[in-house]
Amino acid sequence: xxxxxxxxxxxxFMKIAPIIEAIEKxxxxxxxxxxxxxxxxxxxxxxxxxxxxxxxxIPFPDINLNVKSGTQAxxxxxxxxxxxxxLEQNTCDLVLVVGDVTSTMAxxxxxxxxxxxxxxxxxxxxxxxxxxxxxxxxxxxDSLTDLFFTTSIHANxxxxxxxxxxxQIFFVGNVMIDTLxxxxxxxxxxxxxxxxxxxxxKYFVLTLHxxxxxxxxxxxxxxxxxxxxxxxxxxxxxxxxxxxxxxxxTLNFNFKNxxxxxxxxxxxxxxxxxxxxxxxxDSGGITEEATVMNVPCITLRDTTERPETCAIxxxxxxxxxxxxxxxxxxxxxxxxxKQGQIPELWDGQSAERIVNHLIEIFKLK
Numbered sequence: 278x279x280x281x282x283x284x285x286x287x288x289x290f291m292k293i294a295p296i297i298e299a300i301e302k303x304x305x306x307x308x309x310x311x312x313x314x315x316x317x318x319x320x321x322x323x324x325x326x327x328x329x330x331x332x333x334x335i336p337f338p339d340i341n342l343n344v345k346s347g348t349q350a351x352x353x354x355x356x357x358x359x360x361x362x363x364l365e366q367n368t369c370d371l372v373l374v375v376g377d378v379t380s381t382m383a384x385x386x387x388x389x390x391x392x393x394x395x396x397x398x399x400x401x402x403x404x405x406x407x408x409x410x411x412x413x414x415x416x417x418x419d420s421l422t423d424l425f426f427t428t429s430i431h432a433n434x435x436x437x438x439x440x441x442x443x444x445q446i447f448f449v450g451n452v453m454i455d456t457l458x459x460x461x462x463x464x465x466x467x468x469x470x471x472x473x474x475x476x477x478x479k480y481f482v483l484t485l486h487x488x489x490x491x492x493x494x495x496x497x498x499x500x501x502x503x504x505x506x507x508x509x510x511x512x513x514x515x516x517x518x519x520x521x522x523x524x525x526x527t528l529n530f531n532f533k534n535x536x537x538x539x540x541x542x543x544x545x546x547x548x549x550x551x552x553x554x555x556x557x558x559d560s561g562g563i564t565e566e567a568t569v570m571n572v573p574c575i576t577l578r579d580t581t582e583r584p585e586t587c588a589i590x591x592x593x594x595x596x597x598x599x600x601x602x603x604x605x606x607x608x609x610x611x612x613x614x615k616q617g618q619i620p621e622l623w624d625g626q627s628a629e630r631i632v633n634h635l636i637e638i639f640k641l642k
Contacts, residue, residue, distance in 0.1 A: 278639050279369040280312045281388075284338065285319035285356070285380025288453075288562050290329035291543065292375040292398060295455035295628035297335060303632055308641050310632075313367055317356050317380040318343040328542045333456060339367075349379065349410055356383035364391050370639070371396055374418065375452070377582075382414040389421045398452060398631065400425035401432030404561075404582040408489065411561075415582070424638065426631050429585045429620060449630040450622030453562060454569055458625040460544060467545035469538055473512055477552045480512040483535075486521050487559040490577055490597065498530055500577070500597055504557060505532045507606040513557075514549055516541045555609050564592040569623060573614040575605045591617035 280300070284293050297312065304310050316338035330337055342359040344352060356379065364372075364387065372388035374381045375398040388395050397418055404412050419425065425441060427433050428451040436446050469475070483504065491497050505513065513535045517525060525537060541549070550556055550566060555573040558564065561583050567574035568590030579596040586592035591614070595601035608614055622630075635641070 278310055278371070278635075278641055280310070280635075281364070281367070281369040281372045282312055282314050283317065283360075283372065283374045283380055283384045284314065285317040285384075286376075286378040287329065288376050289378060289380070290333060290335065291456040291562075292452045294333040294335045295452050295459065296373070296375075296398070296631060299628040299632040302629075303636065308636060310636075310641060313340075313369065314338045315360070315363055315384075316341045317360070317384070318345055319352065319356070319378060319380045332543050333460065352379050353383045356380055357387050360384050360387045361391070364388065364393065369393060371424075371635070373398065375399055377402070377411040377415045377418070379410070379414060382417045385418045385421050394423040395421060396424040396426065396631075396635070397422040398426045399428055399432075401427045401436040401446075402429075402561075402582040403432075403435050404578075404580040406578075406580045409487070412582070424634075426634070428623075428627075429583075431584050447631070447634050448622065449634070450624060450627035451565060451620070452627045452631070453565060454623040455625050455628050456543075457547065457566055457569055460547075461551075464544050464548040464551060466548050467538075467541050469514060469536065470549075473514075473536065475512060475514075475552075478554045480514060480553055481508055482549050482553045482556045482558075483513050483515040484518075484556075484558045484560050484563060485515075485577065486518040487578065490559050491521050491524055494524070494528060496597065497524065498528060501530065501532060501535065503599055503602060505535050507603060508534060509610065510534050511554065512536060514538060514553075516546060555614075564590070565623075567591055568617050569619055571617055573609050575602070575609075577602075585620045589618045589620060591615065 282293055300310055300312050318341050344355040371394050373396045374385055385395050400419055406412055425436055425446045426449045433446055433448055485491050515537050517537050551570045556567050557575045559577045564574050564576055564583055564586040568586045574592040576592055576594050595605050
């Protein structure tokens with residue numbers, strides 16, 4: 278059986294790493310499994326791409342489609358054109374996509390038009406917010422997918438409401454947590470740790486990249502002003518996405534406790550998260566990692582596609598509502614943040630379950 282695995286952007290790398298490891302284990306046991314790793318090049322900054330392959334022990338891609346940036350339509354079209362060529366030259370039995378980035382949707386469309394089955398890892402998650410490009414990617418991908426590998430019961434229920442048969446849905450847990458647990462002992466401090474003499478639970482980590490938070494300059498500065506005023510002069514470390522960095526460079530501000538740094542590798546970033554007093558983010562994946570590391574997480578969004586991080590994890594939603602943000606900081610500094618629990622099957626074995634299901638479904642020996 279030949280599987281083509283798609284990686285396009287930073288969140289994908291953490292998800293494909295344990296899947297590839299699980300496949301390689303089965304290959305060593307003699308199973309008729311082969312894979313080809315396709316990097317679309319959707320993220321092309323070295324810190325967002327190549328570094329992850331080295332840190333997470335992922336084999337370098339068999340091909341990089343080098344699509345790089347562009348508008349949503351330009352990037353989607355470029356990925357589809359290049360991936361169609363890839364499939365014509367390298368046929369496969371299954372295309373495996375992960376997450377909800379543009380590459381996920383674009384490669385799914387191409388695969389189905391070529392008559393190839395698609396497996397979607399992290400299927401079924403929904404925020405209900407159609408202003409998010411990722412939500413559109415999820416809906417399109419799941420409308421075409423053949424095999425749905427899910428992270429939660431919530432995702433299962435979303436798929437069932439769409440009429441997806443039970444025998445196509447596989448609750449396997451969270452592959453991103455497989456990666457976190459595997460590498461937890463290897464986390465290491467970035468340069469900023471020594472430069473600012475950071476101490477455990479004495480600083481915050483901030484990430485922002487959603488258009489609703491960063492595209493409108495006045496809103497962006499207002500949000501940063503609010504956050505810096507509520508953090509009691511604690512350092513705030515902000516690894517800025519390249520897109521966000523461009524916006525920051527056009528703004529005139531001076532926040533003495535807010536430190537913009539270049540994007541970090543996986544091991545350094547999660548070291549910062551693990552030892553922070555709290556995380557402020559508009560990213561979905563970071564809420565999952567914070568929950569497993571039991572770090573308070575304030576999500577600057579009104580909706581989440583990962584409700585389990587709020588229901589039983591360490592995450593709360595505040596949007597950009599000043600009152601909710603203020604209340605969150607009061608709770609955090611008072612020491613009364615909720616005690617989170619780890620969601621079901623987020624145990625480091627998700628990728629193994631996926632590969633075992635594939636072996637059973639395709640009757641591999």
